[in-house]
Amino acid sequence: MDRKLIFDKPPTSYNNTDFFPPSLPKINNAEEIIPDKFLRKELPLPSLGELDVVRHYTNLSRLNFSVDANFYPLGSCTMKYNPKLNEDIAQKNEFLLLHPYQDEKYTQGALEVMYELNRILCEITGMNQFSFQPSAGAHGELTGMLMIKSFHSLNKEKRYKVIIPDSAHGTNPASSAMCGYETVVVKSTPSGLVDIDELRKKTDSTVAAMMLTNPNTLGLFEEQILDISEILHKKGALLYYDGANFNALMGIAKPSLMGFDVIHLNLHKTFSTPHGSGGPGAAAVGVTKKLCDFLPVPVVDKKGNKFYLKYDIKHTIGRVKSFYGNFLVILKAYIYLLRIGRKGIRRVAYNSVLNANYIKEKLKNHYIPASDKKCMHEVVFSCVKQKNRGASALDIAKRLIDFGIHPPTMYFPLIVKEALMVEPTETESKSTLDNFIKVMIEIDKEIDTNIERIKRAPSTTPVGRVNETKAARFPCLRWEKPGE
Numbered sequence: 001m002d003r004k005l006i007f008d009k010p011p012t013s014y015n016n017t018d019f020f021p022p023s024l025p026k027i028n029n030a031e032e033i034i035p036d037k038f039l040r041k042e043l044p045l046p047s048l049g050e051l052d053v054v055r056h057y058t059n060l061s062r063l064n065f066s067v068d069a070n071f072y073p074l075g076s077c078t079m080k081y082n083p084k085l086n087e088d089i090a091q092k093n094e095f096l097l098l099h100p101y102q103d104e105k106y107t108q109g110a111l112e113v114m115y116e117l118n119r120i121l122c123e124i125t126g127m128n129q130f131s132f133q134p135s136a137g138a139h140g141e142l143t144g145m146l147m148i149k150s151f152h153s154l155n156k157e158k159r160y161k162v163i164i165p166d167s168a169h170g171t172n173p174a175s176s177a178m179c180g181y182e183t184v185v186v187k188s189t190p191s192g193l194v195d196i197d198e199l200r201k202k203t204d205s206t207v208a209a210m211m212l213t214n215p216n217t218l219g220l221f222e223e224q225i226l227d228i229s230e231i232l233h234k235k236g237a238l239l240y241y242d243g244a245n246f247n248a249l250m251g252i253a254k255p256s257l258m259g260f261d262v263i264h265l266n267l268h269k270t271f272s273t274p275h276g277s278g279g280p281g282a283a284a285v286g287v288t289k290k291l292c293d294f295l296p297v298p299v300v301d302k303k304g305n306k307f308y309l310k311y312d313i314k315h316t317i318g319r320v321k322s323f324y325g326n327f328l329v330i331l332k333a334y335i336y337l338l339r340i341g342r343k344g345i346r347r348v349a350y351n352s353v354l355n356a357n358y359i360k361e362k363l364k365n366h367y368i369p370a371s372d373k374k375c376m377h378e379v380v381f382s383c384v385k386q387k388n389r390g391a392s393a394l395d396i397a398k399r400l401i402d403f404g405i406h407p408p409t410m411y412f413p414l415i416v417k418e419a420l421m422v423e424p425t426e427t428e429s430k431s432t433l434d435n436f437i438k439v440m441i442e443i444d445k446e447i448d449t450n451i452e453r454i455k456r457a458p459s460t461t462p463v464g465r466v467n468e469t470k471a472a473r474f475p476c477l478r479w480e481k482p483g484e
């Protein structure tokens with residue numbers, strides 16, 4: 001398709017006939033054309049008092065596990081701090097009712113938000129320019145990999161492989177496969193870092209890029225990142241940064257200085273947008289200078305003191321989403337960063353690392369840490385000792401629910417046997433962490449005193465232990481009161 005067709009600016013005005021061609025019959029009365037059997041005469045509304053209705057919905061809402069009610073240490077895809085005030089601001093009509101087709105002179109404020117967020121994220125990461133179009137981390141990866149692909153093909157390079165460590169999030173190989181790349185896996189060393197010797201052997205001139213998560217999914221900082229970067233760049237390959245969870249490093253270390261060329265940050269994880277139940281989210285995809293000409297369009301730019309949407313990008317990969325992405329998520333990230341400020345950004349990093357290491361130290365004599373190294377924002381334990389005594393990682397995770405704690409991520413990363421991946425996040429109090437530690441130790445003891453109890457867990461929830469496969473394939477979404 002002609003690129004121009006896609007990137008031309010949207011019309012600033014349009015009329016109804018664009019959507020309703022004049023050939024459609026005019027209808028005055030819907031009943032004339034809807035068959036009788038589909039017409040509803042009288043709505044069978046239940047007649048209930050306000051109290052009954054409010055209680056019904058309040059009680060329904062309490063059947064859900066929520067971060068507003070309980071500790072939620074789900075590792076890797078963790079929802080971090082989502083201040084209620086940010087939600088409140090994002091729900092203001094001034095933002096909510098904006099329309100992407102409005103003339104730029106009426107949307108200067110919204111454009112400024114995106115312009116400024118771009119500036120702040122560039123400062124934190126060392127990148128040169130961000131796009132906010134992608135609506136999730138995986139979507140950001142796809143965007144980044146498409147830019148890498150365009151970059152190589154512009155240079156007439158035939159590169160068809162992407163290197164990904166065995167500890168990576170599953171979206172990494174999926175995204176590179178969607179761009180037509182072959183995945184080459186590099187092993188991790190026993191301490192959980194990229195095996196440099198193997199990386200060196202596998203990097204040649206057919207490699208387009210390496211996708212790397214840092215801290216990796218074991219929660220460890222890749223100490224040899226500068227060597228990794230050198231190995232790849234020497235062979236003409238690029239380095240992609242999966243920064244879905246950026247809380248451990250922000251304000252401390254810049255991905256650009258580690259040698260990364262493209263990065264994505266999940267605004268819905270690190271930067272204050274609640275996620276779960278499917279979104280909406282947003283990934284900010286940032287690039288260094290050499291990839292700026294490949295960004296999706298439009299990006300926000302400034303001429304004089306006027307903000308505008310810039311469509312003129314030389315080698316753009318095109319649009320990856322309509323307009324400029326999920327604006328309210330972008331807005332919340334901006335408010336979040338403004339509110340915590342330069343110092344706050346660093347405190348987030350310090351506290352996230354402190355909290356994870358606190359849990360690691362307190363539990364290391366009971367559960368085996370996946371690595372002996374200091375962890376960053378999350379800690380992975382192996383429950384093999386518990387498994388040998390009869391309770392698997394799954395059993396322990398289920399038992400935690402009875403204590404009002406959401407299970408950590410289980411059986412990921414794949415390279416750790418009986419893995420439980422814990423991310424406490426930077427905003428949990430010491431007493432919450434202490435309670436989690438106490439409960440984990442209690443469950444460990446319970447294996448020897450009352451294993452049946454663990455096997456039956458959870459017993460405090462409306463639905464007990466389900467058949468995991470059946471629950472996913474044949475979900476039963478209607479809740480019925482017990483006995484009905």
Ligand SMILES: *Cc1c(COP(=O)(O)O)cnc(C)c1O
Nearest residue numbers: 076077136137138169171242244
């Ligand atoms: C969550 C996550 C992703 C994917 O992000 P989505 O928004 O779920 O698509 C990718 N990589 C890592 C390390 C993640 O934690």
